[in-house]
Amino acid sequence: MREWVSMNYLDHAATTPIRESAADAWANHSQIVGNPSSIHGAGREARRIVEDSRETIAEILGVHPTDVIFTSGGTEANNMAILGMARAQREDNPNRNQILVSPVEHHSVLDAAYWLVNDGFSVLDLVVRSDGSVDYDSTTDLVDRHHSSLALGSCMWVNNEIGTITDIPSIGDLFGSRSIPFHCDAIQAGSLLVHGSRCPGSFSISAHKVGGPMGIGALILPRGTKLTPISFGGGQEKKLRSGTIPVALVAGFAQALVEARTQAEVEYSRITHLATRLRQILLDVGAQVVPNHGDTGPQIPFAMGVDAKDCELRSGFGATGGTQLHNCGKVTEESGSFWEKKEHGSHHSSITYALFEGCRGQDLVQLLDAQGIFVSTGAACTAGIPQPSHVLLALGYTEVQALTGLRFSLGWPTTDEDLDALADGLPKALTQARTL
């Protein structure tokens, strides 16, 4: 039996266990002999596996196979996009020296953007609403005001700490319609992609967030998008990302996406139910769920057969034959729909963030850990000192409030038993944490 089966693991946004078929695909190719760049038979066989996998990944993500650039994971893909796309723009036009990013991005985007300040770029913040979604109208204003100097815009799809979904199809189109390169960190949006949602512009994905192996991901770079490489060597991946391609990891990555797509409907119903239950467990102990939409309904980012009154409908939601809804109408678990009513953005049901007054999140993580329940603060911890989440600070919470937060994230293997353990263990952990 796999180790995680006996754990109450509620930290799938950090990493989710590898799916059985992805582990098999990885294992079956782990003893491959050839280097995919070699021209002999062994190399050609390795190359065939890589290219077959690339085609599978591209088909599932709705992109062209030549757009898929394999990387070591999400961090590298984001670094390449931010540094490489911005620099390529400025090489073409020295006036393009500004980057627009949202302040709630993952550090692999934020720190890369601010690194470019050393190169003479300046970074402008996109405006984030109180629920953590990026505001469309003020983004339009910013883009129009700085149009001639913008090298790049970047915005994440699903926030990894609080689960807010920004309307990336609209934000991406906004940049695209003005010919400004756009990148999206889609690393927590694997479930949207396997359901057929499409990301405009360049985007990054990471295998270990969708049930694939660690150490592999991809930057999706639409043909014609300019990118200056940030590493150098053998010139693999169209000279954009040098380094021997890890054949077995690539095969495991492709298989994880295949299984994620096959299981999408089943996982949707399970996670809908679990998210609703999790929220209730947290409300029952007096936690403040963030962002607080004042609604106990399910918050799942996919749509099927929804009464879409007051919603903007987008066609082509793809694989499931459903329709993608944006900023859309009230739905319930029973109605079989996946979006929750939101004034601004929507919310991904896999990630729930909550504040626990009078406790430190870090203490709660340890007290729950002692009971075999694994959650996270969602925020960085430097040298053992917990740091308040930059996401919560950007939403206007104080440092003290931000340090009381915990992230609970659900994934493909989560069951009711995991939540039973949380419901049993959380009150005791809270009582203890409040005495520390």
Ligand code: PLP
């Ligand atoms: N971006 C987001 C939104 C993430 O959640 C993560 C990982 O937690 C990353 C980027 C980095 O991905 P990786 O762990 O594959 O480097």
